[in-house]
Amino acid sequence: MSSQLAEILAPFKGKKGVTIPALQQVQEELGYLPREAIDEVSKTLRISASEIYGVITFYAQFRTSPRGRHVVRVCRGTACHVRGGGVVLDQVKIDLGIDENENTEDMEYTLETVACIGACALAPAMVIDEDTFGKVSPGKVSEIFASRRGDN
Ligand code: FES
Incomplete structure (x- = not known):
């Protein structure tokens, strides 16, 4: 999954203020935000995982578990x-x-x-x-x- 994640996140690399669009893009591709994706977003955007969890908790659109069809x-x-x-x-x-x-x-x-x-x-x-x-x-x-x- 990590190469798929790297591909999804490539356009956001080195950019500032793109946490939300990056998370949206990952969720659109994977259906949810697994732990691995959060770690990858953290690495790519150089922000802490706890900051990302803060964003996920704040916005109801994000989910960390898979959903049914x-x-x-x-x-x-x-x-x-x-x-x-x-x-x-x-x-x-x-x-x-x-x-x-x-x-x-x-x-x-x-x-x-x-x-x-x-x-x-x-x-x-x-x-x-x-x-x-x-x-x-x-x-x-x-x-x-x-x-x-x-x-x-
Ligand atoms: S209260 Fe508005 S649709 Fe149920």
């Missing part, structure tokens, strides 16, 4: 919460057999929660990759995953 985001914002977002999240956990920020064993899905997905009028809402599902109920959650598995 599909990302499920359940809204935990106020509008969704008052309309049953909690039970929707519980049902997703049951259907996928995972908790928040976990991947299914087959790496098909990652489950995340978000503060608001900008579809408050459709609360409770969830998103799978780019598809938004509104006015979701626990029954609808199960239907969505069943149809994605080709069960109906």
Whole structure:
């Protein structure tokens, strides 16, 4: 992986203030930021690993563990919460057999929660990759995953 990393990071070598774009580029290529990548960014940009971890922790876009092929985001914002977002999240956990920020064993899905997905009028809402599902109920959650598995 280190030669691949060296290639990804080559355009950033010797430049200042490029930590974020460099991390974005690595994540785009690898899907996440493994420890090895952070060490390589540290070496290439001559900044400490702890400084890089600080950036990663600050920006929600960065992740240090791999994600599944599909990302499920359940809204935990106020509008969704008052309309049953909690039970929707519980049902997703049951259907996928995972908790928040976990991947299914087959790496098909990652489950995340978000503060608001900008579809408050459709609360409770969830998103799978780019598809938004509104006015979701626990029954609808199960239907969505069943149809994605080709069960109906
Ligand atoms: S609060 Fe859930 S979409 Fe806005």
